[in-house]
Amino acid sequence: MDSKTLLVTGASRGIGAQTALLAAQSGWRVAVNFHSNSLAADAVVRQIRDAGGSAISIQADIGVESDIEKMFAHLDAKWGPIEGLVNNAGIVDFSQRVDQFSAERLERMMRINVIGPFLCAKEAVLRMSTRHGGPGGVIVNVGSAASRLGSPNQYVDYAASKGAIDVMTVGLAKEVASEGIRVNAVRPGIIDTEIHASGGLPHRARDLASQMPMGRAGTSEEVANAIVWLLSPSATYCSGSILDIAGAR
Numbered sequence: 001m002d003s004k005t006l007l008v009t010g011a012s013r014g015i016g017a018q019t020a021l022l023a024a025q026s027g028w029r030v031a032v033n034f035h036s037n038s039l040a041a042d043a044v045v046r047q048i049r050d051a052g053g054s055a056i057s058i059q060a061d062i063g064v065e066s067d068i069e070k071m072f073a074h075l076d077a078k079w080g081p082i083e084g085l086v087n088n089a090g091i092v093d094f095s096q097r098v099d100q101f102s103a104e105r106l107e108r109m110m111r112i113n114v115i116g117p118f119l120c121a122k123e124a125v126l127r128m129s130t131r132h133g134g135p136g137g138v139i140v141n142v143g144s145a146a147s148r149l150g151s152p153n154q155y156v157d158y159a160a161s162k163g164a165i166d167v168m169t170v171g172l173a174k175e176v177a178s179e180g181i182r183v184n185a186v187r188p189g190i191i192d193t194e195i196h197a198s199g200g201l202p203h204r205a206r207d208l209a210s211q212m213p214m215g216r217a218g219t220s221e222e223v224a225n226a227i228v229w230l231l232s233p234s235a236t237y238c239s240g241s242i243l244d245i246a247g248a249r
Contacts, residue, residue: 003054005082006231007075009033009062009120010089012040014193015142018224019086020044024053026228028084031075032057035089062089062116063108072123081127083137084231087117090142090161095154106157113161114168117141121172121183129179136180140230141169142223145189145246162187166242173240182239184230189246191218213248 006023010016012034020030021044030048032055034041041057048055056078060071075082090113093105121139128137146159147166165185173183190208209216223245229235230243 003027003029004084005029005031005075005079006084006086007031007033007071007082007120007124008086008088009060009116010035011044011086012037012057015188015191015220015223015227016086016088017044018220019088019227020055021047022221022224022228023084023086023231024048024055025051026232028231029054029079031055031071031079031082033060033062033071033089035059035061062120063112065119068116068119068123072127076127081134082124083128083135085120085124085137085139086142086227086231087120087139087165088142089116092155092158097153098156101157109157109161110164113158114164117165118168121168125172125176125179125181128181129176131179134180137182138231139172139181139183140227141165141183141185142227143169143185143187143242145187145244145249147187149249169242170240177239182230182235184235184238184240185242186223186226186230187242187244187246188223189218189244189249191220191223191245193220216247218245218247 006028008016008020011020011032020032024030032041032044045055045057058071060067126132128134143165144162147162151159169185226245
C-alpha cells in the first residue's frame with residue numbers, strides 16, 4: 001500500500017503497541033499516542049524505525065478535548081491529515097459493585113472511554129470524509145466483550161462504556177458510509193496485557209485462563225492482527241461490523 005498515516009491511541013503498551021508494530025509492517029506511517037509513559041512509547045517507535053518503518057510518538061490525554069485537538073493539529077503539520085484511526089486508549093478501575101461507585105469514578109470512565117473516542121472520531125472524520133474534501137479513511141474502535149457480558153461485581157461501568165463504543169461503531173459507520181470512511185470495532189475478551197494491573201488484578205488473565213472455552217487468555221498480537229486486517233484493503237466492504245476476539249467466550 002502507499003504510505004498512509006495511522007494514529008493509534010494508547011499505543012505505548014498492550015494491544016495498542018502491538019497494533020502500531022503490525023500496522024507499520026503493513027506500510028502505515030504510525031503515530032504512537034501515549035498519555036504519560038514516554039519511554040514505552042519511544043520504545044515502540046524505535047522498534048518500528050529499526051525495522052525500516054516510519055513512526056513518531058505523540059503525547060495527549062484522550063480524556064482532554066484540547067489535547068486531542070492539539071494532537072491532530074500536530075499530525076496535520078507533520079504528515080498531513082490521517083487516513084486511519086485506531087481508538088484504543090481506555091481505562092479500567094478497581095473492582096467494585098455498582099452500589100459502591102462514586103460519581104468521580106463514573107465521570108472519569110466515561111470521559112476517557114467514551115467521550116475521548118468520540119472526539120477522536122470527530123477529528124478523524126473532519127479530515128477523512130469526502131464531504132469535507134478528504135480522501136476517505138478507516139476507523140477501528142477497540143471495544144470489549146464486557147459490553148455483552150456486563151462484568152458484574154467488577155467493572156459494570158467499564159462494560160457500559162464499551163457498550164457505548166459498540167453503538168458508536170454501528171451508528172458512525174452508517175453516518176459516513178457514503179463519505180469514503182469505514183468504521184468497525186473489535187471486542188477483545190480476556191487478553192494478557194498490563195491493563196489488568198491498572199485495575200488491581202495483575203494476574204487476572206492467568207487466573208481466568210482455565211475458565212476460557214479455549215483454555216487460555218488471548219494475546220495482544222491476536223487482537224492486533226484483526227485490527228490491522230480491518231484497516232487493510234482486504235476489508236474494503238466491511239463497515240459497521242463488530243468482531244469478537246474472545247476465544248468463544
